Amino acid sequence: MTLQLSHLSRRFAGIPALDDVSLAMAPGEFLALLGSSGSGKTTLLRILAGLDYPDAGTAQLDGRDFLAAEARERKVGLVFQHYALFRHLTVAENVAFGLRVRSRKSRPSNAAINERVGQLLKRVQLEGYGRRYPAQLSGGQRQRVALARALAVEPSLLLLDEPFGALDAQVRVTLRRWLRELHEELKLTTVFVTHDQEEALELADRIAVMNHGRIEQVGTPEAIYQQPATPFVCEFIGKMNKLAVTSADGRLSVGDWVLDGLPGNDHHAQVVAYVRPEHLSLGVAETRPGWTARLRHVYLAGSVAHLELHIPSIGQTLEADVGGEDVARLGLQVGAEFRVAPRSAVVFALGEPEGSQSFEERWFWQAADAVPPAPRATSVSPIGEGRARAGRCS
Amino acid sequence: MSRLDRQPPWPRRIGRGLLGLLAVGFLSVFLLLPLAVVFVEALRQGVHAYLSSIGQHEALAAIRLTLLVAVISVPLNVLFGVAAAWLMARFEFRGKALLGAFIDLPFSVSPVISGLVYVLLFGAQGWFGPWLGAHDIKIIFAVPGLVLATIFITLPFVARELIPLMQSQGSDEEEAARVLGAGGWQMFFRVTLPNIRWALLYGVLLCNARAMGEFGAVSVVSGHIRGLTTTMPLEVEMRYNEYDYVGAFAVATLLALLALLTLAIKTLLEWRYGDEIAAHAPGGH
Amino acid sequence: MRRRILPGFGLSLGYALTYLGLIVLLPLAALAWKASGIGIGGMLHLLGSPRTLAALRLSFAGAMLAAVINAGFGLLVAWVLVRYRFPGRRLFDALVDLPFALPTAVAGIALTALYAPNGWLGRWLTPWGIQIAYAPPGVILAMVFVGFPFVVRTLQPVLASLDRDVEEAAESLGASHLQTFFRVILPVLVPTLLTGFALALARAVGEYGSVIFIAGNIPMRSEIAPLLIVEKLEEFDYAGAAALGMVMLLASFALLILISRLQRWSGRWAELQR
Numbered sequence: 001m002t003l004q005l006s007h008l009s010r011r012f013a014g015i016p017a018l019d020d021v022s023l024a025m026a027p028g029e030f031l032a033l034l035g036s037s038g039s040g041k042t043t044l045l046r047i048l049a050g051l052d053y054p055d056a057g058t059a060q061l062d063g064r065d066f067l068a069a070e071a072r073e074r075k076v077g078l079v080f081q082h083y084a085l086f087r088h089l090t091v092a093e094n095v096a097f098g099l100r101v102r103s104r105k106s107r108p109s110n111a112a113i114n115e116r117v118g119q120l121l122k123r124v125q126l127e128g129y130g131r132r133y134p135a136q137l138s139g140g141q142r143q144r145v146a147l148a149r150a151l152a153v154e155p156s157l158l159l160l161d162e163p164f165g166a167l168d169a170q171v172r173v174t175l176r177r178w179l180r181e182l183h184e185e186l187k188l189t190t191v192f193v194t195h196d197q198e199e200a201l202e203l204a205d206r207i208a209v210m211n212h213g214r215i216e217q218v219g220t221p222e223a224i225y226q227q228p229a230t231p232f233v234c235e236f237i238g239k240m241n242k243l244a245v246t247s248a249d250g251r252l253s254v255g256d257w258v259l260d261g262l263p264g265n266d267h268h269a270q271v272v273a274y275v276r277p278e279h280l281s282l283g284v285a286e287t288r289p290g291w292t293a294r295l296r297h298v299y300l301a302g303s304v305a306h307l308e309l310h311i312p313s314i315g316q317t318l319e320a321d322v323g324g325e326d327v328a329r330l331g332l333q334v335g336a337e338f339r340v341a342p343r344s345a346v347v348f349a350l351g352e353p354e355g356s357q358s359f360e361e362r363w364f365w366q367a368a369d370a371v372p373p374a375p376r377a378t379s380v381s382p383i384g385e386g387r388a389r390a391g392r393c394s
Numbered sequence: 395m396s397r398l399d400r401q402p403p404w405p406r407r408i409g410r411g412l413l414g415l416l417a418v419g420f421l422s423v424f425l426l427l428p429l430a431v432v433f434v435e436a437l438r439q440g441v442h443a444y445l446s447s448i449g450q451h452e453a454l455a456a457i458r459l460t461l462l463v464a465v466i467s468v469p470l471n472v473l474f475g476v477a478a479a480w481l482m483a484r485f486e487f488r489g490k491a492l493l494g495a496f497i498d499l500p501f502s503v504s505p506v507i508s509g510l511v512y513v514l515l516f517g518a519q520g521w522f523g524p525w526l527g528a529h530d531i532k533i534i535f536a537v538p539g540l541v542l543a544t545i546f547i548t549l550p551f552v553a554r555e556l557i558p559l560m561q562s563q564g565s566d567e568e569e570a571a572r573v574l575g576a577g578g579w580q581m582f583f584r585v586t587l588p589n590i591r592w593a594l595l596y597g598v599l600l601c602n603a604r605a606m607g608e609f610g611a612v613s614v615v616s617g618h619i620r621g622l623t624t625t626m627p628l629e630v631e632m633r634y635n636e637y638d639y640v641g642a643f644a645v646a647t648l649l650a651l652l653a654l655l656t657l658a659i660k661t662l663l664e665w666r667y668g669d670e671i672a673a674h675a676p677g678g679h
Numbered sequence: 680m681r682r683r684i685l686p687g688f689g690l691s692l693g694y695a696l697t698y699l700g701l702i703v704l705l706p707l708a709a710l711a712w713k714a715s716g717i718g719i720g721g722m723l724h725l726l727g728s729p730r731t732l733a734a735l736r737l738s739f740a741g742a743m744l745a746a747v748i749n750a751g752f753g754l755l756v757a758w759v760l761v762r763y764r765f766p767g768r769r770l771f772d773a774l775v776d777l778p779f780a781l782p783t784a785v786a787g788i789a790l791t792a793l794y795a796p797n798g799w800l801g802r803w804l805t806p807w808g809i810q811i812a813y814a815p816p817g818v819i820l821a822m823v824f825v826g827f828p829f830v831v832r833t834l835q836p837v838l839a840s841l842d843r844d845v846e847e848a849a850e851s852l853g854a855s856h857l858q859t860f861f862r863v864i865l866p867v868l869v870p871t872l873l874t875g876f877a878l879a880l881a882r883a884v885g886e887y888g889s890v891i892f893i894a895g896n897i898p899m900r901s902e903i904a905p906l907l908i909v910e911k912l913e914e915f916d917y918a919g920a921a922a923l924g925m926v927m928l929l930a931s932f933a934l935l936i937l938i939s940r941l942q943r944w945s946g947r948w949a950e951l952q953r
Contacts, residue, residue, distance in 0.1 A: 049569075049573055050572075050573065050684070051569050051573070051684050052684065070572075071569070071572040071573050071684065072572050072574075072575045072576060072577065073575075074573075075575075076573060078570070078573045080566050080569075080570060084566035084567045084570040085567075085570075086567055086570075086571075086584075086585055086588075087567075087589065088589060097571065097576070097584070098574035098575050098576075101571070101574065101575050101577065101580045101584070102575060149574065150573075150574075152574075153574055153575060406856065410763065413755070413758075413759060413763075414759050414765060416755065417755050417756045417758075417760070418759070418765075418767075418771060420752055420756065421756060421771050421774060421775070424823075424827070425774050425775075425777050425778070425827075427793060427799070427800075428781075428786060428789035428790055428793060428824070429781070431792045431799060432788075435789075435792055470698075473694070474695065474698045474699075477690070477691040477694045477695045477698075478695045480687055480691045481688070481691040481692055481695055484685050485683065485685070485688050487688075487692070493695070493699075496699050497699070499703055499707075500703065501881070502881045502885075502931060502932070503885065503928065504884065504885025504886075504887065504905050504908075504924075504927060504928075504931075505885060505886075505887050505888070505905075506887050506905035506906075506908050506909055506924075507710070507885065507905075507908070507924045507927065507928060510710065510908060510912065510920055510921065510924050511706030511707060511709055511924075512706055513917070513920075514706070514710055514712075514713045514921055515705065515706050515709045517917070519915070519917050520709065520917075521709050521712075545702055546702055546703065546706070549702060549703065565685060568685055569684065569685070572684065572685070577686075578687055581685075581686070603780050606782070607780075607781070607782025607784075607785075609782060609783045609784040609887065609888035610783065610885075610886075610888050610905065613887075613888075613909070614909060614912065626782075627782045627783070627784040627785070627888070628784075630784045630785060630788065631784050631892075634788050634892065639792075642788055643792075646782075646784070646785040646788060646789070649782045649785045650781060650785055653777065653780035653782070653785075654780075656780045657773050657774075657776055657777065657780050658773075660773075660776065660780075661769075661772075661773040
């Protein structure tokens with residue numbers, strides 16, 4: 001099935017929760033709606049489930065009007081954030097619910113229902129739990145019951161609302177892998193809502209980043225991480241050092257760091273550059289454009305070390321990430337001074353000062369010489385080796 | 395060391411003891427004693443006199459009438475309570491606050507006024523009085539009037555019990571049932587009703603206690619026709635005014651037993667199903 | 680109109696409105712209509728009568744006093760039931776609802792049997808010159824009885840949810856136990872206490888069954904307003920009864936609105952938090 005959402009809008013008491021959202025879903029796709037609370041992601045999910053309706057816009061499923069169908073007719077599987085298990089029914093009866101409420105004609109026999117429930121409980125690794133009540137289960141188990149219940153009606157679309165939101169960290173990671181495997185097995189078109197970018201980046205085929213009721217960017221996790229479409233996505237996904245860029249004499253620079261290859265243009269109100277902590281090179285040669293930095297702090301977090309670098313020449317403190325073992329190897333000690341320079345950056349020319357909502361141009365910049373780019377960057381970066389290319393955004 | 399293990403210094407313990415004693419003493423004199431007096435006064439002339447005054451024809455008729463009034467008015471208020479709670483806890487609409495105020499209204503109206511309004515509607519000089527008279531239909535000074543006044547008085551009980559519970563439960567489970575393909579009544583009987591059953595029983599219990607025990611409102615519409623329009627509380631009043639104290643207290647013991655039974659079931663429900671009953675402030679009157 | 684997700688809106692709205700309309704609104708409209716029938720002159724005449732005034736004063740002032748007494752004893756009982764552990768606590772806790780479960784006529788004759796001059800307690804009070812039954816104190820006693828559960832039951836959950844840390848903080852800052860109670864605990868309880876007060880008051884103002892037995896119903900002295908309504912009805916003075924009923928209704932609404940204002944003001948700290 002192909003689901004095509006066009007220009008969906010929804011307001012609550014005058015405040016837009018969805019603002020002209022368009023999105024297409026391919027069969028079997030695993031799509032994440034990622035955003036902070038109030039970004040409209042749950043509203044979009046509820047509209048897909050038939051639990052809310054847009055004020056404007058259309059949704060078509062294989063060319064048919066999807067919104068015309070009521071919630072109970074849509075054959076959509078929905079897993080609620082807090083599972084919404086029927087507390088007075090056993091696990092088995094919860095899973096069987098969607099089959100039992102069918103009209104007599106289409107309802108399977110009791111034996112068939114029991115068999116199907118058994119299969120589903122096996123699939124979600126809850127064999128033998130059929131007679132328990134939801135209150136007797138752990139959070140992770142309840143989540144899987146909710147999933148089995150949703151799958152029982154053989155939905156054509158599976159919707160998950162913050163599927164791991166109410167679980168503790170360890171269970172979350174285990175369930176995440178398990179869900180991904182289940183998806184690969186079932187090939188069911190799945191949409192899940194999350195505020196956790198790590199979850200979205202790890203699980204989804206594609207991510208739609210939402211903000212203030214709008215979709216900021218839709219793309220693969222790699223694209224979202226490496227080629228953020230808007231300043232919002234830059235600041236929302238992963239860590240970024242934000243730098244104010246000076247545009248003068250036909251070139252762009254931040255202190256002594258010159259973004260060679262990018263056209264300086266005086267008519268931009270403001271230009272900002274975003275540099276990921278892992279894209280800061282330490283100890284670069286004096287001959288290359290860069291800054292002198294002073295190491296203020298080393299936060300060793302297992303395999304990675306986060307460095308807090310103060311750059312006096314631009315009056316800013318930046319964060320750089322290096323491998324944990326590199327700290328000792330490079331002799332990084334608090335108070336040490338060395339030169340640093342970005343390997344790559346995402347640069348936006350903003351239409352209005354301090355406005356991060358709209359921008360006029362976006363460039364991906366990459367350093368011109370021998371600094372080896374991070375492996376992750378080479379695969380997707382549109383920037384050719386040794387030369388910066390400016391890409392215009394639509 | 396936990397707070398409970400901490401022994402307060404002795405002057406404070408004496409203070410606590412006095413405070414506790416005062417509260418228990420107050421409850422005993424103020425609540426237990428009136429209860430005791432009912433039974434003692436009823437048995438003042440022995441068990442035989444007690445039983446024979448309960449066995450009198452008028453007493454039995456009063457018991458039958460009380461049960462009849464409760465059997466009609468409680469189910470009607472249950473239906474209303476469920477509908478009103480569904481409306482108030484599941485939908486947003488204009489005038490919702492006003493509706494809520496009207497549901498609570500009977501709690502802030504004097505029982506006498508609750509009876510009075512029906513006299514003004516259906517009494518001989520009331521709005522519909524002449525028409526009813528012409529068609530020989532009796533509402534006031536007859537059973538329908540008793541039922542109406544009782545319904546008015548007990549109208550909020552079930553709704554009051556269900557609304558906060560359903561609001562705190564939220565509509566997730568009902569929405570889940572819809573997404574899973576359940577029809578409206580399937581959703582109601584398979585999901586909504588099981589989730590509110592104990593609170594509903596609790597509401598019915600309180601509603602029934604009030605319906606059987608109501609005095610002021612039914613007294614206004616009853617006309618006090620012995621054996622025909624006197625419910626048990628009215629029978630108590632009539633016997634008392636006729637200086638038949640043993641008889642009055644004898645019928646009163648039945649009502650007191652009903653109250654004790656209500657309290658026992660209520661306490662049991664709160665104890666076993668406290669979470670499924672939600673906050674239980676006393677249901678108004 | 681937007682489609683509603685859950686079914687049954689029209690059905691439940693239609694049923695609830697019809698039911699409310701027939702049971703509550705139509706009869707109250709009849710009351711207002713009948714009351715307006717006596718005109719301004721009739722109203723002035725009614726309210727100018729010393730007997731009416733005395734009855735209204737006893738109903739409202741008595742209910743006020745009863746609610747104040749209930750606030751005090753209710754707070755004490757709620758505090759002891761929530762904070763203390765003693766044998767029989769559950770029993771006493773259940774007993775609090777007795778005035779609510781016990782039919783008012785039964786409460787009325789029981790209280791009279793206790794406090795009449797020759798009653799269980801009355802006979803010990805008479806030699807001291809204290810008369811309770813067949814006098815205003817009896818009316819107030821019955822009003823305290825019927826209103827008692829409201830204050831306790833509204834306070835209990837709030838008391839149980841009070842954060843003990845705050846009390847310990849107050850004590851660690853050097854406050855005495857009494858200071859802690861009056862400066863830290865009581866201010867938080869005031870809005871709830873007012874809720875209970877209003878409920879007890881509303882109940883006492885209109886109370887009929889438990890009062891009329893113990894009151895003695897002496898005009899100008901121990902006659903309550905609801906009884907006056909009943910008497911007017913028995914004299915077939917429908918308009919007079921309706922007018923007096925309307926006056927009572929409006930007066931108690933005005934009182935309840937006043938209390939809810941007071942309540943909002945005393946709970947303003949809770950609103951700021953949101």
